[in-house]
Amino acid sequence: MTASTTRRTTAARSRIAAVGAIAVAGALLLTGCGDQTKSKDSGGKDGASKSTAPLADKLPQAIRDKGVIKVGSDIAYAPVEFKDDSGKVVGIDPDLAEAMGKQLGVKFEFQNATFDTLIGGLASKRYDIAMSAMTDTKDRQEGIDGDTGKKVGAGVDFVDYFTAxxxxxxxxxxxxxxxxxxxxxxxxxxxxxxxxxxxxxxxxxxxxxxxxxxxxxxxxxxxxxxxxxxxxxxxxxxxxxxxxxxxxxxxxxxxxxxxxxxxxxxxAGPYGIAVAKGNDELRDALQAAVQALIDNGEYKKIIEKWGVEDGAITEAKINGGS
CATH class of the missing domain: 3.40.190.10 (Periplasmic binding protein-like II)
Structure with missing residues (x-):
């Protein structure tokens, strides 16, 4: 089937979905969004120690000192991110975040929010990043509202990590x-x-x-x-x-x-990890972490675990969306 429209153009673009078949078993616990509370699951148990994390020195010093990257996410979007029967945050994004944490020597702490508030949360510094099956688009990069063509914000940068x-x-x-x-x-x-x-x-x-x-x-x-x-x-x-x-x-x-x-x-188009404009050091550290996972095979294991191999990428691009 051909698309009824061109690739997403509004400033509040959504997530685009994976091109692979889902091979995930078990029941989905659907949870509401928007409570802005921290998840007890951080995407990694304790993160990696700075002494063993190969990419720790790429992070901004402030984040290295905190040892935490705060992640804004709509945690009701299985299998990308959702809560299992025990209330633990699981899915493609949390698994990738945990693996990235080992590369960077920090924990990724997921915080629940409605999807349409995530970019605003970056602008207000509520979150360090947004990781929520978010589509990388030019309008989003430039802070343009595609419905009106007007600039509504500073825009964000993306580190692309999936195709859907x-x-x-x-x-x-x-x-x-x-x-x-x-x-x-x-x-x-x-x-x-x-x-x-x-x-x-x-x-x-x-x-x-x-x-x-x-x-x-x-x-x-x-x-x-x-x-x-x-x-x-x-x-x-x-x-x-x-x-x-x-x-x-x-x-x-x-x-x-x-x-x-x-x-x-x-x-089909790229999912991206969103970072506020001007936060280049964090953006580049995330890109290095994603690329390291691709190169060492951890990325492939995670993608295969969730049955979405056809959405895998081979290069972690910055702002690769159109």
């Missing part, structure tokens, strides 16, 4: 004839607010209207689980999310009985 695409999914056995984005005219979509899927949905609604067809009604929610609940209650026909999230929900929700993916994923 977007999927549509419906209640199982009730696809409403949806196979492509062009089939969405006259339907109702539930979607997480300020995500790439939200942007695609708004663009598709306009496309339907411009073509003289019934419009796509878009209902927005703070979290993807809320969007799924809306669809489960028959209030919406379809949900759009990053492919790994969609695939995880299809596999695990209701023991695999609730949802099904329709059509093919679209709009």
């Amino acid at each position: 695409g977007v999927s549509l999914y419906t209640n199982k056995g009730d696809t409403k004839g949806i196979k492509t984005w062009d089939d969405l005219c006259g339907k109702t979509m539930a979607v997480q607010r300020n995500t790439f899927s939200h942007d695609l949905a708004k663009d598709q609604a306009k496309k339907c209207t411009d073509a003289g067809k019934k419009t796509l009604k878009v209902e927005e929610f703070d979290t993807n689980p809320e969007a799924e609940t809306r669809m489960r209650s028959k209030g919406a026909d379809v949900v759009s999310a990053d492919f790994p999230i969609a695939a995880y929900s299809v596999k695990n929700s209701g023991g695999g009985k609730y949802f099904e993916i329709v059509g093919e994923q679209v709009e």
